Amino acid sequence: MRFIHTSDVNLGFIPDPDMPWGKERAREIKDSFRKIIRKSQELSADCLLIAGDLFCHPPRSEELSIVNELFSEIPSVHVVIISGVQDRMEKNSILMNFKWSENVSWLTKDEPEVLYFDDINTEIHGISCYKSYEGHEKSLSKLDFEKLRPGKSEDKGFSRRIRILMLHIPIGEDQDLPFPLEKLSELQYDYIALGHSHNKKVLVNEKMAYSGSPEPLCEEDTGEHGIFTGDIHPLTHEMSSFSFIKISELSYIHLKASVNRQSDSSEIIRKLNSEIQTLGDKNIYSIIIEGKRDPEASYDYKNFGLSIKARISSWEDRTEPEYDFKALYREHPSDILGFFIRALRKDNEEEMSYVEKQALYYGIDALLQTKAKA
Amino acid sequence: MRFTEARVAGFGKLIGRSFSFSEGFNLIYGHNEAGKSTLYAFLYTLLYGISTKPKDNIREVYRPWKKGVPYGGRLGISFLGKEYIIERFFGDTQEEDTFSVIDLSLQSEEGSEGDIIEDGEGFLKKALSNITRDAYLNTVSIGQLKSITNREMVRELRQYIGNIESSNDPGLNGKRAVQFLEEKIATLEKQLLPEAAKEYASLTGELRNIEREIADPKYENFLPLFLQRRDETGREMGRIRQEKDGILPEMERDREAIRRSGFFDEAQMKAGVSEMESLYEKSKQLNEENKKLKGMAIPAAFVTLGFITLVLALFFLIGDLPLPFSNIWPRLFLCTLFLLLSFGAFSYMVFRALKRNKAKRDLLFIESEIRRKAAPLVDLSDINDNINNIEEVSGNIFTKYKKSMEDMHIVLKRHQSNMEKLDRLSEDISRLSKEESSFNEKISLQKETQEELEEKLKHLSNVKNRLNMLRNSLSENERIEKEIEALSLAIETLGQIQESIHSSFGTYLNKTAGEMVSRITGGAYDSVWIDDGLKLSLNISGNMVPLERISTGTIDQVYLALRLASAGFLQHGAEEPLPIILDESFAMYDEGRIGNTLKFLQDEVKGQLLLFTCHFWEEDILEREGMDYRLICL
DSSP states (O other), X not given: OEEEEEOOOOBTOOSSTTSTTHHHHHHHHHHHHHHHXXXXXXXXXXXXXXXXXXXXXXXXXXXXXXXXXXXXXXXTSEEEEEOOSTTOBOTTOGGGTOOOOTTEEEOOOSSOEEEEEGGGTEEEEXXXXXXXXXXXXXXXXXXXXXXXXXXXXXXXXXXXXXXEEEEEOOOOTTOOOSOOHHHHHHTOOSEEEEESOSSOEEEETTTEEEOOOSSOOSTTOBSOOEEEEEEEOTTTOOEEEEEEEEOOSOOEEEEEEEEOTTOOHHHHHHHHHHHHHHXXXXXXXXXXXXXXXXXXXXXXXXXXXXXXXXXXXXXEEOOEEXXXXXXHHHHSTTSHHHHHHHHHOOSSGGGSOHHHHHHHHHHHHHHHHXXXXX | OEEEEEEEEEETTEEEEEEEOOSSEEEEEXXXXXXXXXXXXXXXXXXXXXXXXXXXXXXXXXXOSSTTSXXXXXXXXXXXXXXXXXXXXXXXXXXXXXXXXXXXXXXXXXXXXXXXXTTHHHHHHHHTTTOOHHHHHHTTEEOOOOSOOHHXXXXXXXXXXXXXXXXXXXXXXXXXXXXXXXXXXXXXXXXXXXXXXXXXXXXXXXXXXXXXXXXXXXXXXXXXXXXXXXXXXXXXXXXXXXXXXXXXXXHHHHHHHHHHHTOOSHHHHHHHHXXXXXXXHHHHHXXXXXXXXXXXHHHHHHHHHHHHXXXXXXXXXXXXXXXXXXXXXXXXXXXXXXXXXXXXXXXXXXXXXXXXHHHHXXXXXXXXXXXXXHTTTSOGGGSOOOGGGHHHHXXXXXXXXXXXXXXHHHHHHHHHHHHHHHHHHHHHHHHHHXXXXXXXXXXXXXXXXXXXXXXXXXXXXXXXXXXXHHHHHHHHXXXXXXXXXXXXXXXXXXXXXXXXXXXXXXXXXXXXXXXHHHHHTTTSOOEEEEOTTOOEEEEETTEEEEGGGSOHHHHHHHHHHHXXXXXXXXXXXXSSOOOEEEESTTTTOOHHHHHHHHHXXXXXXXXXXXXXXXXXXXXXXXXXXXXXXXXXXX
């Protein structure tokens, strides 16, 4: 049985909305979704599993119609969808009476449901997020964990059913949310398709994974984005060809540029530009400038930004002016500058907060800049 | 640091002069115009170079009076046990000036007097304890106060204190720095978007409202339920209609049959049957009668009788009869009698014939009545129309009639029950139809509510998007606010420092200068008090006397004390104290005062002291007191 696992598509979401490429990205999210549908067709997948947050808000009927139209073009693929936190189910949701195409199911109950597909002898278990996220957590923690355990009564003879679980839930290493990892692995599902994380993550090799969103949605979503696919053997239930397929053509990339006292801004721009060329100018970059700079230099994005030919989502100047405090102090042992340095500077610079450091630099800069020429 | 010697190549009126200084008290005597001030100026010029301040046009002031003489010279100093020579020569502009510091203890080259120090300026700064030129001229090197009025002096003093306060490096100005920082804050504040935070807050509130509205139970989706019920109702209605359709044809037929029969209710039917029955009875009766009347015997008899009587009559009329009967009247009587009898017989026969006809006619009539009546119900073509067996035929008809009537009765009953059923079904349909339309209403209301909900959902997603857009502005705001926080911290710290300098300086000054004043004035005044407004007053046994009310000479001493105190303050922590230079400071003093001051100086000044003077008083006192000194004459 061949499946495709995706989640957190977030149709309708506008990434980086105050940037010029925001609307374009929103369209790309929709295009990627179409790509996934096409891939299901190409790969002759049996199931398309969407583990939550297909939409970035509770969907409206026109949105559902558009998506249903797409699904109706792949009638041979069983599409199973659960609600995530953003497109959560509620008692008033139109999902309750929306007429889906034959091959589509959106789980709408407030408790675990099972769908059985005879043609592939597969059971798909899952539960949608209901109401607010806290509500979901609470309801999941109240949920009898045993309800998630698949029953085996339907197995006849050698035809043991393939069993898949879909959940939209955070599972961190250090979080003791509803279920720790080990408990889920115990449940004996052939595959657990998870949703909620924007970044892909395989938790248990070939058995449990977050597919991540097919398109990166914000600066923190670095890395590749796409879908997972795999084949489960109908008899042995072994997973083969479990692989990641890249869908998004771009990534968010964090670039760091180091400067020192002698650095020249055009050099920095050149370096950044060449790195961007290598990595590709379709990507979206966050740039951090670090290091100790000449106190009079400034790395103001507004001056730089225009010369970098790529999408820059953020620019952080983390450089610190290189003041030789010892020398300054020697020169001004008992005047206002000396006292100022003594008042703010700690011996171990690491212990100073950002505000304290900046205050120190601002003060010194102000005193030196307003100094009367002798 | 100490001066060891001064070799003046050319400086003002001093040409090619050399002086050697002692470690301690140096009394430099020269009458007016001898060049004391020039030497005084030479010393600080060699230390600090020629000032670039345009208003101090020193360069020309001290250009050597003799032409061709190099402008400058050498100043020997001793610092931390080692000896150095500062050499400066001046040209027409600063670019032409030369400067070097020679370390006499290092002689890497044979025959040279010493090595030139690479960072002469740096070394000099250290040797001078980082005291700047202005500070030096204000403290360490104390020039003549000149003859100025009391008020001016006080003002001068005040200004002096203010200057000292503003630090070692008067170029550094806390106030200006604070202004600079405040301007930066103003610029940043302009970049803040306070509306962003407000809008974010209001949008968040709106978001919560919409979410609350959406969760309202009135939006609960009953649509599937209603649709299901409506469909059920529809199906039920369909079934009922089918049932109706089922019985309608039958009802049609029955109605037609009933109409044809002419009997519309049970009573009529009963009447019909009994009518028929009576007709039948009558026919039976008539039949009996007919049968009776059919007999020929009686008619024959009567015909015979009639004839016989007629004959008899005739006989009696015309016949020859035996005597009894030969009379007319018995003959007539008997003839009439027999005529009557014959007439009666024939009449009876006629009557009977008529009766028979009538009976026959009646019978036929009844028969036809029976037929007529039976026609709607009985298929008469079946009946064997045998007039001879009319009774049987009628009986047949009657039986058939009765049967048909029974059938019709059944039909009637059936029809009635069907009508009732029809009514019931129609009622059901109308009820279900009402239910259906109520469901339809509910469904369309639901659809409206759903549309309303959809509108709200749309609005929700719009608000979410707007919130998203604001997030960046907000984080930018946060960043700016952090910078403003840092700037404010810097301003606060500078302010605090200024204050503490002020107060620490003030306190120090008050204490130290006060002690000095007390000693200088020989206890005439206890202490000095400098308030926040830099106003000075002297303290005499608990009374504060403002400086304006004090004599010039005393003010002078106060000035001296302050300067010495300041010099001490500035050199606090210096490795070697700088020499104190007093340029005709005691011009205003009387002998007593000079004595006090000299004693004070001896106690106070630990390092080198250079006192320029133009009288002998100082020397006399020094001699008298037995104080160590070296006399240098200009």
